[in-house]
C-alpha cells in the first residue's frame with residue numbers, strides 16, 4: 105500500500121492543495137501550512153482542523169519544520185499579473201519563490217507543486233520564470249511545467265495558470281502531470297444561483313448608465329458573463345477569469361424579467377462553484393462578500409487540482 109502523503113501547504117488561501125487531494129480521495133495528512141491572511145486562515149481552518157500555521161513564509165526557519173514529502177504553493181501573483189502593476193521581482197511579493205527554494209533545499213520533499221498566473225511566463229517576467237525553474241533544478245529536482253486552463257477540465261471559467269511540478273524522482277518517459285483535457289459540457293448558466301439575493305442586482309438607472317457608457321445591449325437569451333473592461337458580453341457561455349472584487353470587471357447578465365434587463369454582481373457561492381467546489385462541500389457562512397470573493401478569485405481550481413493530484417499520486 106502506498107503511504108499517506110505528508111503535505112506542507114504554503115500560501116494556503118482556502119487550501120486548494122488539500123481540497124484537491126481530498127476530492128481525489130488520496131490519503132494525506134496536512135502537517136503544516138503557511139498563510140498570513142486572517143480570513144484565508146479562518147476558511148482553511150474550518151476544513152483542516154488542528155493543522156499548525158507557520159505564518160509568514162519569509163520568517164520560517166526550515167530546520168524547525170516537521171518533515172513532509174509534498175510542498176505546494178500558489179505564490180502571490182499580483183506582481184506578475186496583467187491586471188497588476190507588473191513590477192515582478194521589484195515588488196517584495198515577487199520574490200517569495202526564494203523562500204520556497206530555501207525551504208525545499210533543506211527539507212527536500214519528494215514532490216513540489218507550484219502555481220502562478222500565466223503572466224509569469226511572458227515577456228518581462230520570463231527571466232524570473234527561468235530563474236524559478238533553474239533554482240528548482242539546482243537543488244536537485246526534475247521539473248515539468250504547463251499552462252492549464254480551467255475551462256479545459258469541466259468548469260466554465262477561462263482561467264489560465266502556469267503550473268510547475270518538481271520531483272526528486274526520475275520522471276518516467278511519456279509521463280506528464282497535465283490531466284487529459286475534456287470537452288466542456290456545462291456552461292455558465294449551469295453554475296449560477298437559481299434565486300440570487302436582490303442586493304446583487306443593478307437598478308434600472310444603473311443599467312441605463314452602463315448601457316450608455318458601454319453601448320452594450322443586455323438582452324440575452326441565456327445567462328452570460330459581461331466583461332466591463334472590454335465592454336463585451338461573452339457569447340462563448342464561459343465566465344471570464346475571476347479576479348478580486350476590487351477590480352470590479354465582471355457582471356452576470358440574466359434573461360430579461362418583463363421589460364427589465366437583469367444585470368448583477370456574481371455571488372460568493374457562484375465564485376466557489378466556478379473554482380470547482382460543490383455547494384455541500386464548503387460552508388460560506390460567517391464571511392463577508394469581499395472576504396469570500398477575494399479568497400476564491402485567488403484560489404486554486406480544486407477540480408483541476410484533484411486531477412493533477414491523481415497524476416502525481418501515480419508517481420508515489
Ligand SMILES: C[S@@+](CC[C@H](N)C(=O)[O-])C[C@H]1O[C@@H](n2cnc3c(N)ncnc32)[C@H](O)[C@@H]1O
Pocket residue numbers: 114115116117118119120121138139140141144159160161162177178179180181200399402403404
Ligand atoms: C494566490 S493566493 C494562493 C491561494 C491558494 N493556492 C488557494 O488554493 O486558495 C496567495 C496566498 O499567499 C498568501 N501570502 C502572501 N504573502 C505571504 C507570506 N509572506 N507568507 C505566507 N503566505 C503569504 C496570501 O495571503 C494569499 O492567501
